[in-house]
Amino acid sequence: xxxxxxxxxxxxxxxxxxxxxxxxxxxxxxxxxxxxxxxxxxxxxxxxxxxxxxxxxxxxxxxxxxxxxxxxxxxxxxxxxxxxxxxxxxxxxxxxxxxxxxxxxxxxxxxxxxxxxxxxxxxxxxxxxxxxxxxxxxxxxxxxxxxxxxxxxxxxxxxxxxxxxxxxxxxxxxxxxxxxxxxxxxxxxxxxxxxxxxxxxxxxxxxxxxxxxxxxxxxxxxxxxxxxxxxxxxxxxxxxxxxxxxxxxxxxxxxxxxxxxxxxxxxxxxxxxxxxxxxxxxxxxxxxxxxxxxxxxxxxxxxxxxxxxxxx
Amino acid sequence: xxxxxxxxxxxxxxxxxxxxxxxxxxxxxxxxxxxxxxxxxxxxxxxxxxxxxxxxxxxxxxxxxxxxxxxxxxxxxxxxxxxxxxxxxxxxxxxxxxxxxxxxxxxxxxxxxxxxxxxxxxxxxxxxxxxxxxxxxxxxxxxxxxxxxxxxxxxxxxxxxxxxxxxxxxxxxxxxxxxxxxxxxxxxxxxxxxxxxxxxxxxxxxxxxxxxxxxxxxxxxxxxxxxxxxxxxxxxxxxxxxxxxxxxxxxxxxxxxxxxxxxxxxxxxxxxxxxxxxxxxxxxxxxxxxxxxxxxxxxxxxxxxxxxxxxx
Numbered sequence: 214x215x216x217x218x219x220x221x222x223x224x225x226x227x228x229x230x231x232x233x234x235x236x237x238x239x240x241x242x243x244x245x246x247x248x249x250x251x252x253x254x255x256x257x258x259x260x261x262x263x264x265x266x267x268x269x270x271x272x273x274x275x276x277x278x279x280x281x282x283x284x285x286x287x288x289x290x291x292x293x294x295x296x297x298x299x300x301x302x303x304x305x306x307x308x309x310x311x312x313x314x315x316x317x318x319x320x321x322x323x324x325x326x327x328x329x330x331x332x333x334x335x336x337x338x339x340x341x342x343x344x345x346x347x348x349x350x351x352x353x354x355x356x357x358x359x360x361x362x363x364x365x366x367x368x369x370x371x372x373x374x375x376x377x378x379x380x381x382x383x384x385x386x387x388x389x390x391x392x393x394x395x396x397x398x399x400x401x402x403x404x405x406x407x408x409x410x411x412x413x414x415x416x417x418x419x420x421x422x423x424x425x426x427x428x429x430x431x432x433x434x435x436x437x438x439x440x441x442x443x444x445x446x447x448x449x450x451x452x453x454x455x456x457x458x459x460x461x462x463x464x465x466x467x468x469x470x471x472x473x474x475x476x477x478x479x480x481x482x483x484x485x486x487x488x489x490x491x492x493x494x495x496x497x498x499x500x501x502x503x504x505x506x507x508x509x510x511x512x513x514x515x516x517x518x519x520x521x522x523x524x525x
Numbered sequence: 526x527x528x529x530x531x532x533x534x535x536x537x538x539x540x541x542x543x544x545x546x547x548x549x550x551x552x553x554x555x556x557x558x559x560x561x562x563x564x565x566x567x568x569x570x571x572x573x574x575x576x577x578x579x580x581x582x583x584x585x586x587x588x589x590x591x592x593x594x595x596x597x598x599x600x601x602x603x604x605x606x607x608x609x610x611x612x613x614x615x616x617x618x619x620x621x622x623x624x625x626x627x628x629x630x631x632x633x634x635x636x637x638x639x640x641x642x643x644x645x646x647x648x649x650x651x652x653x654x655x656x657x658x659x660x661x662x663x664x665x666x667x668x669x670x671x672x673x674x675x676x677x678x679x680x681x682x683x684x685x686x687x688x689x690x691x692x693x694x695x696x697x698x699x700x701x702x703x704x705x706x707x708x709x710x711x712x713x714x715x716x717x718x719x720x721x722x723x724x725x726x727x728x729x730x731x732x733x734x735x736x737x738x739x740x741x742x743x744x745x746x747x748x749x750x751x752x753x754x755x756x757x758x759x760x761x762x763x764x765x766x767x768x769x770x771x772x773x774x775x776x777x778x779x780x781x782x783x784x785x786x787x788x789x790x791x792x793x794x795x796x797x798x799x800x801x802x803x804x805x806x807x808x809x810x811x812x813x814x815x816x817x818x819x820x821x822x823x824x825x826x827x828x829x830x831x832x833x834x835x836x837x
Contacts, residue, residue, distance in 0.1 A: 362715050395670055427763035427766070454740040464778045469774075
C-alpha cells in the first residue's frame with residue numbers, strides 16, 4: 214500500500230507535514246509506504262534535522278506549489294508539476310492508493326474531479342468529516358464544505374454513499390443514516406430538508422432513522438449525518454471549537470479532546486474513483502500523523518470500490 | 526411594568542412555570558409585576574403548595590390550553606380563551622408590556638404576527654437567540670428557527686434589526702454585525718450568503734464586520750450574528766449541547782455552564798410591535814425565572830420602538 218502525502222500543502226508546510234510523516238512512519242504497518250511529494254531538498258533538510266532515515270518513505274520531487282489563496286482550476290492547469298498536480302497524477306495512474314494534503318482545499322476537490330473523476334452516477338462528490346461521539350465511536354457527516362448548496366436528490370445520494378463509506382470504514386452493519394434538521398418530525402425543516410426526507414425514507418438500501426438536530430451531533434444517534442456543505446461546515450467548525458474553548462478555559466476531558474481537529478487530522482472526499490483525504494490548513498505534525506493512520510484504514514476499507522459497485 | 530407569563534405552556538407546565546414565577550417574584554424590581562395567565566385553580570394550587578402570597582403577581586384565568594403539537598393558526602382561531610390567545614390579547618391592548626411562553630413556538634410566532642403584527646417595513650420577524658460569549662458577554666443570533674429559508678434581503682434586514690436590538694438590550698454602541706458563513710472571504714459561501722454580503726456591507730446604518738465561521742460562535746467576534754433560521758437553529762442547539770455534554774462527562778466550567786438553555790431561559794421575537802419571549806418546551810423553574818429577568822431588561826430597552834422608528 215502506498216500513501217501519498219503532499220509535503221507542501223498547509224500553513225506550516227513543509228516543516229509540519231514532513232515531521233508528521235516522520236512520526237507516522239514508525240507506526241505504520243509494514244505493508245504500507247508513504248510517498249512524500251514536494252521539494253526534495255526541503256524534505257531532506259527536515260529528514261536530516263530529525264536524523265530520520267526514510268526506510269518506508271519515498272520522496273517524489275515536485276517543483277511547484279499551489280498556494281492556499283490560488284484559484285483551484287487555474288492553478289491546477291498552470292502548475293502540473295505542483296505537489297498537488299503530481300499527487301493526483303500518481304493517484305490516477307494507480308502508483309499510489311491514496312492522496313492526502315493539507316493544502317488548497319478547492320484545488321484538492323477540483324483535482325480529484327479532473328483526475329480520478331466522480332464515480333459514474335454520482336451527482337456531486339462530498340467531503341465527509343469524521344465526528345467524534347460521546348461513547349468513543351465516530352460518525353461521518355457529509356457534506357462539510359464542498360457543496361454549499363445542495364438539491365434534495367444530492368442530499369439523498371449523500372445518505373447512500375455515506376452509508377457505504379461508514380459500513381466499510383467503521384466496519385458496522387446497516388449504519389444509521391440521519392438527516393440534520395431543525396426538528397424531529399418528518400414535516401419539519403427547510404424546503405430542501407422537507408423534500409429530502411421522503412427520498413431518504415424511500416431508499417431501501419439504507420437504514421434511515423429520520424431527522425436529528427444540532428444537539429445530537431455528538432450523542433451517537435447516527436453513524437451518517439446527511440446535510441448540505443454549508444450547514445455541515447458551520448456545525449463541524451463549531452464542534453471543533455469545543456476543544457479550543459477547553460484549552461482557553463483550562464478544563465480537560467477525554468471526549469472534548471477528541472473534538473480537536475488533530476485527533477483525526479483529515480476528512481475524506483467521497484464519491485470519486487479513489488481515495489483522497491484533505492486536512493486543515495493549520496495542520497500540525499500530530500494532525501498529519503493521525504491523518505495518515507486514517508488513510509491506511511480508508512485504503513483497506515475499499516469503500517470507494519463498494520460505492521462504485523452499488524451505483525453501477 | 527407588567528410581564529405576562531403563560532402558565533400553561535411547556536412540557537412541565539403549569540408546575541415548573543408557576544414555580545419559576547414564584548422564584549422570579551422575589552427578585553423583580555418593585556416597578557414590575559407578573560401577570561400569570563392560565564387555569565386559576567391549578568395556579569393557586571401551586572401557590573399554596575409553595576406557601577406563596579402573590580403580592581406582585583396577578584392571575585388571569587384562561588380556560589383553554591394550546592397543546593405543543595397543535596397547528597398554530599388553527600389552534601389560535603379555535604381557542605381564543607387559551608393562555609396564549611389571552612396573552613396576545615393583553616399584549617395588543619397594552620395591558621401588559623411583554624408576553625412570555627414556553628408553549629407551542631409556532632403558536633407564539635403566529636400569535637405575534639396576528640395580534641401585535643410585524644412592524645411596517647419588516648419582511649420577516651425573527652427569533653433572536655442569546656449566545657453566551659467566552660468573555661462573559663452575550664451576542665444575539667438571528668434567526669434561530671422562525672424562517673428556515675431566507676432570501677438575501679431578509680438576512681440583510683436581520684442585520685439591521687438585530688443591530689438595533691443589541692444596541693438597546695446590551696447597551697452597546699455600534700454593535701458588530703457579522704454574517705455566519707463558511708469562510709472569511711467576501712466571495713465565500715452559499716448562493717444566499719454570497720448575495721447577502723454586499724447588502725450588509727452597503728448598509729451604512731450598521732457596523733458590518735464581515736463573515737464569521739462556526740468556530741467563532743462563542744469567541745466574541747460579533748454582537749449580532751446574521752443567519753437563516755435553519756443554520757441558526759442547528760448551531761444554537763449544538764451550542765446548548767455543550768452543557769449537556771459537560772454534565773454527562775462530569776466536568777465543570779463557568780463558560781460551559783452558560784451554554785445551558787436555563788441560563789437565559791428564553792429567546793426574543795423581534796420585528797414585531799411589542800415584546801415577546803419564547804422558551805424551551807422543557808423549561809424548568811430556573812429557566813422561567815431567568816427568562817423573566819431578561820424580559821424585564823427587554824421591556825426597559827424599548828428596542829422594538831427603536832426598530833420601528835428606524836424603519837419608518
